[in-house]
Amino acid sequence: MTALSRRRFLKLSAGVLAGMGAVGSGARSLAKNVRETTVAGTRQVATFCDICFWKCGAIATVKDGQLWKIEGNPLDPLSRGRLCPRGSGGIGAHFDSDRLRSPLIRVSERGEDKWQAVTWDEALEYIAVRMKKIAAEHGPESVALFSHGIGGNFFKHTMKAFGSPNSAAPSFAQCRGPRDTGFELTFGDGIGSPERTDIENTRCLVLLGSHLGENMHNTQVQEFATAISRGATLIVADPRVSVAAGKAQHYLPIKPGTDLALLLAWMQTLVAEKLYDREYVEQHGHGFEEFCTAIAACSPEWAAAETGLSAESIRETAREMARHRPATLVHPGRRTNWYGDDAQRSRAIALLNALLGSWGRKGGFYTPAIMPVPDYPYPDYPEPKKSKVDNPKKKYPFAKDTITTGIREATITGQPYPIKGWIVYATNLLNALPNQAETIRAIQNLDLMVVVDVVPSEICGWADVVLPEATYLERFDDLHVGPFKHPFVGLRQPVVEAPHDQQPNWWIAKRLAEKLGLEAFYPWKDVEDYLRLRVQEAGLIYEELKSKGVITGEDEPLYFETGSPPEFDTPSGKIEFYSDQLAEAGFDPVPRYTPPSAGPAGSFRLLFGRAPTHTFSRTQTNPLLMQMMDENALWLNASAAAQLKLHSGDRVRLRNQDGLLSSSSIAVKATNRIRPDCVYLVHGFGHTAKGLRQAVGRGASAAQLVSRYTVDPLMGGTAVNVNFVTLEKES
């Protein structure tokens, strides 16, 4: 915890405890919104969604013993009573006919789908014996955990108790790590999840990529609709006319990979025309003079040549941003592992916001608060003898989190020390990490490979042991306590029973710890003992949380003006326009643009994104979501299509710069809504695992084709928008 957030935490504790009476009595009237009793054969349970990691509060209804529907919980500050289409279709996860039904042990070569169903006891015994063997031969650090989402919490706990510091999630190096690094270097604090963006109050929203509306994070999309209906200006830079771009007053069809040039020119214009927030910059800025010198040559004319945009449109949009400051929000994005200069591009986004004075201001970035719920009082973990394996000699000096691909690298090379066991929880590493061949090469070096999943996904096919988990509708999970506009705690609880021999993560992680002789780390008997204690220690009532699903705390000041103190946890204690720590580490102290490298002649840059009805590669066997969208399409510029004699609906396969061919075909969507130098598809389709019967071979997979990636030198993020494809028509 940083000094700043620790102080906030303490302050909040006092505030929330003092406000407890109010929370309690307000709760009674609010609780009327949530029916908890049986009404004519129906039963409702408050929980939170897990179709993505936004974790919206939800109310599930069971009718005559059958799971019937799921809706938003009106008490929940994230969902505000409404779920996104994926959340509403979430009940399909329970009914999914492709689900794993019992623990499996592989009975052939790794990668061959030959399995034997075993009991939980046999499966966990098998794993524990091998984990102990690895620990005896190499040390406990040689077992690593990959996990994604809140369900990984108990596995992380078991790993720490076992003595391994190596736990990683793709949400850092494959997603928002570059962004948070860029903002931490500038403001001393990251963006986090949910993003601390005050979209509902913004008067000018600038989106670079960030395709809100397709990227369906619930609160953001609701606030986006509010901002538009209130007449906020929308500026969108995207090589493709995204849903958001379709609503923009200013659409900039930017050449892929040149956003940093655009950002520098916007900043140069604000400085040259003295349109920036001078008072804010004087009060909070560090190294502003050096910054101005560094960007002086980055005129709109210079950027026009790089970005393919007109100098006039760059100047006009810079002035538009200045007109609405400080309520101008240049959105920081989320999946920012694009081109390899991503932490620096994110730093430029942070600096542009600093010039506009939007950090800590209404309509810009608010100061999040967190409900003070203490951790469970576990015994101290053993001190690992070796440090984390992912980032030897601090090669990536500004990596604050564990780098998944760093663990993969160590598994291949054995350096700085060998990794011999992987436990993979709820992350399809073959689709999440770039370069599938490298992932498979790493797996082949392992003595133990365990996957915990709900369906037989691609990564299961490479496991020695597959453990079937109960879905989010069938289990308790850890408490949801996150930083947000309104502090709250959310509970996930079972709505219906798991249909077969599936178990929840807490049960698996606890049983595994017991098999490893680590029962002292699980002093609680049942997960509800754990949950109840934490909730009580926070001064809240567990039964109230169970009935309402969420308890909110007292709001804190959100903006500098309303009392949230401006504090910057940077070396200078200020907003770092010039970064001494970057200069000392040998990096550009002010972001500097380098043009993206071009692809082979005749190829298209491969771009991808989200569809409103799917999450990554994890929803393609959900029967309800597949009814809404059952394959992806390839966006191809209409003139480029004409040149290739391709029409909408023609099926093609994609071949990338390294000769890899997509294993299934995809329908062409010829359109003027994308630049001619790139193609676009929704990530997550084109499954190859035979057990995913509803998904296999539907559409094409982008993940198969990202064999090339560029590593961000600041923090180890793996940039994937650097692959190129040609199209081969199917006869």
Ligand SMILES: Nc1nc2c(c(=O)[nH]1)N[C@H]1C(S)=C(S)[C@@H](COP(=O)(O)OP(=O)(O)OC[C@H]3O[C@@H](n4cnc5c(=O)[nH]c(N)nc54)[C@H](O)[C@@H]3O)O[C@H]1N2
């Ligand atoms: N429905 C749904 N919503 C989701 C998710 C999901 O799986 N499904 N996943 C969630 C998660 S974890 C994340 S990280 C986010 C990801 O969502 P975003 O952070 O919005 O994702 P990006 O990949 O950054 O954005 C893709 C967009 O960037 C554009 N783009 C590509 N290259 C460039 C470029 O060089 N410059 C510019 N300016 N634009 C470019 C693409 O055309 C596309 O419109 O979505 C979240 N929301």
Ligand SMILES: Nc1nc2c(c(=O)[nH]1)N[C@H]1C(S)=C(S)[C@@H](COP(=O)(O)OP(=O)(O)OC[C@H]3O[C@@H](n4cnc5c(=O)[nH]c(N)nc54)[C@H](O)[C@@H]3O)O[C@H]1N2
């Ligand atoms: N090519 C490419 N790669 C990407 C991205 C991209 O857009 N394109 N996006 C990147 C981003 S932003 C992110 S955040 C990551 C996402 O990376 P991941 O989170 O790994 O995403 P998925 O590929 O959907 O894999 C999720 C796995 O969890 C399983 N699962 C679902 N529900 C449960 C459950 O309740 N319990 C258990 N145990 N398992 C469950 C699913 O079956 C699936 O195998 O991917 C990153 N990688």
Ligand code: SF4
């Ligand atoms: S944004 Fe949608 S899928 Fe994600 S948690 Fe909320 S309702 Fe569920």
Ligand SMILES: [Mo]
């Ligand atoms: Mo992500």
